[in-house]
Amino acid sequence: MRWPWRRRAEVGPVLSRPEDITCREIVRIVNDYVEGVLPAAEREAVELHLNLCDGCSDYLEQLRMSIALTGELPPDALSPELEEELCAAFRSYRE
Amino acid sequence: MDGYRREATSTTAPPIPPDERLLLERLRAGDEAAYRELLRQYTPSMLRVAMMYVPTRAIAEDVVGETWLGVLKGLDRFEGRSSLKTWIFRILTNTAKTRGQREGRSVPFSSLGGDDETDESPVDADRFIGDGHRWAGHWASAPRNPRDVPEERLLAGEATERISAAIEELPESQRAVITLRDVDGFDAEEAREILGISDGNQRVLLHRARAKVRAALEDYLNEKVSA
Numbered sequence: 346m347r348w349p350w351r352r353r354a355e356v357g358p359v360l361s362r363p364e365d366i367t368c369r370e371i372v373r374i375v376n377d378y379v380e381g382v383l384p385a386a387e388r389e390a391v392e393l394h395l396n397l398c399d400g401c402s403d404y405l406e407q408l409r410m411s412i413a414l415t416g417e418l419p420p421d422a423l424s425p426e427l428e429e430e431l432c433a434a435f436r437s438y439r440e
Numbered sequence: 441m442d443g444y445r446r447e448a449t450s451t452t453a454p455p456i457p458p459d460e461r462l463l464l465e466r467l468r469a470g471d472e473a474a475y476r477e478l479l480r481q482y483t484p485s486m487l488r489v490a491m492m493y494v495p496t497r498a499i500a501e502d503v504v505g506e507t508w509l510g511v512l513k514g515l516d517r518f519e520g521r522s523s524l525k526t527w528i529f530r531i532l533t534n535t536a537k538t539r540g541q542r543e544g545r546s547v548p549f550s551s552l553g554g555d556d557e558t559d560e561s562p563v564d565a566d567r568f569i570g571d572g573h574r575w576a577g578h579w580a581s582a583p584r585n586p587r588d589v590p591e592e593r594l595l596a597g598e599a600t601e602r603i604s605a606a607i608e609e610l611p612e613s614q615r616a617v618i619t620l621r622d623v624d625g626f627d628a629e630e631a632r633e634i635l636g637i638s639d640g641n642q643r644v645l646l647h648r649a650r651a652k653v654r655a656a657l658e659d660y661l662n663e664k665v666s667a
Contacts, residue, residue, distance in 0.1 A: 368577060
């Protein structure tokens with residue numbers, strides 16, 4: 346399996362300024378950011394924050410990693426019995 | 441914007457995509473292989489959605505059977521104003537809702553979108569610096585970067601097992617949304633239509649579900665670091 350995160354360049358600890366959006370708020374809207382549904386201004390604010398804040402970047406990486414791993418779960422399979430039952434219904438409907 | 445309303449008011453249908461047109465022709469011609477292919481592709485998700493409306497797996501299978509019969513009956517009338525998939529799932533939710541009401545099961549999601557859970561934070565409040573401090577709202581205990589965990593300690597099977605367990609523990613509505621979106625690969629609009637929920641609800645449920653699954657992954661990563 347390939348691990349789904351990218352390696353980034355090492356960056357030193359940088360804190361965002363207190364007047365910016367807080368980490369607590371980022372956590373609340375970061376999924377909307379991932380979904381691409383944030384209005385442009387908010388998206389830019391999130392990106393600015395992410396560039397400055399290791400904690401939130403790491404949160405986002407964990408979120409992306411968990412979405413990628415969720416995508417590796419096998420979808421439920423259809424049981425052969427139910428498949429045959431549904432196909433039998435198809436045949437009798439067509440007759 | 442609103443696909444459902446657009447379908448109801450539109451007079452000209454958009455062209456059916458070529459692969460779907462071919463599939464439709466095969467189905468209309470009574471091609472069992474085409475039908476079986478479709479069954480395998482959608483039935484597992486259909487069962488999961490049906491389970492949200494009816495009390496037992498057996499009834500859910502009934503609902504799915506009834507839905508496929510409805511699909512067969514409606515095939516000749518299907519005009520392609522929505523995708524075949526959306527159309528099938530719309531029949532499913534209508535069938536499941538009707539059956540669920542007959543079984544005395546209340547319709548799910550009815551309590552959602554209210555203010556009952558709006559304050560639910562995806563991360564424990566004490567992980568952030570408290571009010572009154574210069575850095576209020578910033579991380580007190582930040583998540584670690586997945587890179588910090590030595591890769592040889594991570595076992596792919598273990599991580600997905602933890603994720604699967606976290607999904608199992610989610611409330612039904614959140615589990616339905618995350619499974620449709622992230623396991624079955626439906627897009628936001630499709631999931632919204634399938635579950636008959638608003639765009640906002642879909643987003644909130646997905647956000648909550650993903651946040652909890654991420655938390656389970658974080659616990660796993662932390663264990664691996666301290667192991």
